Amino acid sequence: MKIHMPRFDKAQVLVVGDLMLDRYWQGPTSRISPEAPVPIVKVEQHEDRPGGAANVALNVTALGAGVSLVGLVGDDEAGIALEKQLQSARVNCAFSKTDGEPTITKLRVISRHQQLIRLDFEEPFSSDYGEQVVNATTPLLANVGVLVLSDYGKGTLSDCQRLVREAKAQNVAVLVDPKGCDFTRYRGATLLTPNLSEFEAIVGVCKTEDELVTRGQALVKTLELDALLVTRSEQGMTLIRANKEELHFPARAREVFDVTGAGDTVISTLAAALAAGEDLPNAVALSNIAASIVVGKLGTAAISAPELRREVSKEQGAEKGVVTEEQLLIALADARAAGESIVFTNGCFDILHAGHVGYLAQARAQGDRLVLAINSDESVSRLKGPGRPINPVERRMAVLSGLEAVDWVLYFDEDTPERLLEQVRPDVLVKGGDYGIDGVVGGEFVRSYGGEVKVLSFLDDCSTTAIVEKIQQDTDG
Structure with a gap:
């Protein structure tokens, strides 16, 4: 199929979901602690990166689209650091602060390119915050083309159904990166983007392509979706739509360094392309190319529009x-x-x-x-x-x-x-x-x-x- 680049600068996207701050402390290790048989790391570098739904928003703005972000943070230093980073990247932040829960923070201690330990600072958000999230989201829907629900199972999206209804009432497409074993909470969404293991956790193990497509079509009908995109790592992606032939997008051959954040790249590219007026097959083709770029990088990484355009040009033989x-x-x-x-x-x-x-x-x-x-x-x-x-x-x-x-x-x-x-x-x-x-x-x-x-x-x-x-x-x- 002919793939072309959309005008991302014409797109407006709203992301709602679980916000996280990824922290990295790095330094050399030369000795073992006398207190316990553990290495001593002399921390010389530290870095903060937006994670979870914040990484999705970062990917959207890196493509040149406008993006607003709704989520829950604690009234703490980590929440301030996260908002500051995102605002510097042109993300419009509409955060709600919680009373007692901290900003979800994941601290990784790294030495000699090896992660030694990860420390998670988080408490599950109460469903009582669902109303707060909906109230922050609803006024922003009037100015966007796509709503992304980025679910990491931390509690921010406790009232998914109301968010879907509010968006659909304003003719805003709803894309969901799902989590857990209950997809009924996403009923009525425009598109779900589970990976293969998430998909099979719902429909059972699929031993053949026909089985995957048949069960996918049944899920589309049951959940009243427009489409389902199953991401399948080295097997590419399969787009399943109601009453239409499935479309398979093969994985691009590329040396894989890190799959971290690839799902965020897929849904952010999809959202930006659809908000820019592209049809679904072309948007999926673009997201497939974007995913092939990001797995060639270390850690979570945002793909820029020039990077994507150059890769599309290569695919189309139009680099020169x-x-x-x-x-x-x-x-x-x-x-x-x-x-x-x-x-x-x-x-x-x-x-x-x-x-x-x-x-x-x-x-x-x-x-x-x-x-x-x-x-x-x-x-x-x-x-x-x-x-x-x-x-x-x-x-x-x-x-x-x-x-x-x-x-x-x-x-x-x-x-x-x-x-x-x-x-x-x-x-x-x-x-x-x-x-x-x-x-x-x-x-x-x-x-x-x-x-x-x-x-x-x-x-x-x-x-x-x-x-x-x-x-x-x-x-x-």
Whole structure:
């Protein structure tokens, strides 16, 4: 299927669920305690990370979507630290503080890349807080496209049914990352995303694909769902919908370092894509790719829109090639986000010859990515005279995009690329020929913001004009 990137910046998502603060204390271990046979860790580093539903919200905002977060925290230092981190990441926090329960905190002590112990600070939240959570959620539903219920079984979602009803009444899709052995509490939701073990805990062990699909369809009907997405680790994902053929999304081959947080990545990508107006199959395909990225990282990690877009481009075979100006600017933003430098050059490139190939290879060597802008047919005619170009712009771009040195090719209608240069703002502007540095069109602009301008030589005895003249002489002869 054709996968495309949505406008995440148009999406608004509301996440409600169990909030956690993941703490990591790290340091060297060189001796055993004289008090007990345990290692002594000299703590030299400490780090706090949002966990649980907070990690889901963090993943949503990393994609560029707007997100609000509702949950329960204690009136304590951990709750303040969690809210501060999330607000700095542009998450709108609508937290309710509990009277006696602490903010759920998981402290991990690590030495030599090995977790030695985990300390959990938590008390189950009373169902009395259910009304408080619903009251904090309801006013926020008017401005979102998707509600995510992130359930870690800690008690925040004690009144799931009312949350589902409130959302559906306002035509807001409800996605649920479920927990426990009672899925009836999520009845009426739009989509559930259990992993295989969670799914089989409800329907029983599935020995065949047909069994999995049949039981999944029965669960969709029983719980009055629109769909069910079963995540299956190395077996990919299976999307089951009422009265429709199941869709299977194979796992992307990738070295797996850590599956921590992969479920959060899946549901956050789904939510952001659906809120941006994507249909469910495309949203699932995007979440499958996002999951393949996150398992290649250590610990819980948020996937950015540029990371996802680059991976989608690879899947579609569109990481480089012929682009429009709008597509180029998106690709450049992704490249710069990855720390890559941009080289720009331009010309007519009417008949491709050895001089062009050598020049473009030299130009590409000046940075990480090469943008090649070529004159349109009308522009070439104005510059070169009647009878030119020999090859129309579509053919010229098709040939040039096949060169290893070229990342992106596009054309411009003006006689010079100055307007395009103002959009691209390359790190290096390269021109071939006998120009002096001061004679390069656009050079003054590029130097004005700290860019470089370089002049490279074509190979001797190579020019399109000379080739055309030789053909004409041979024809006349």
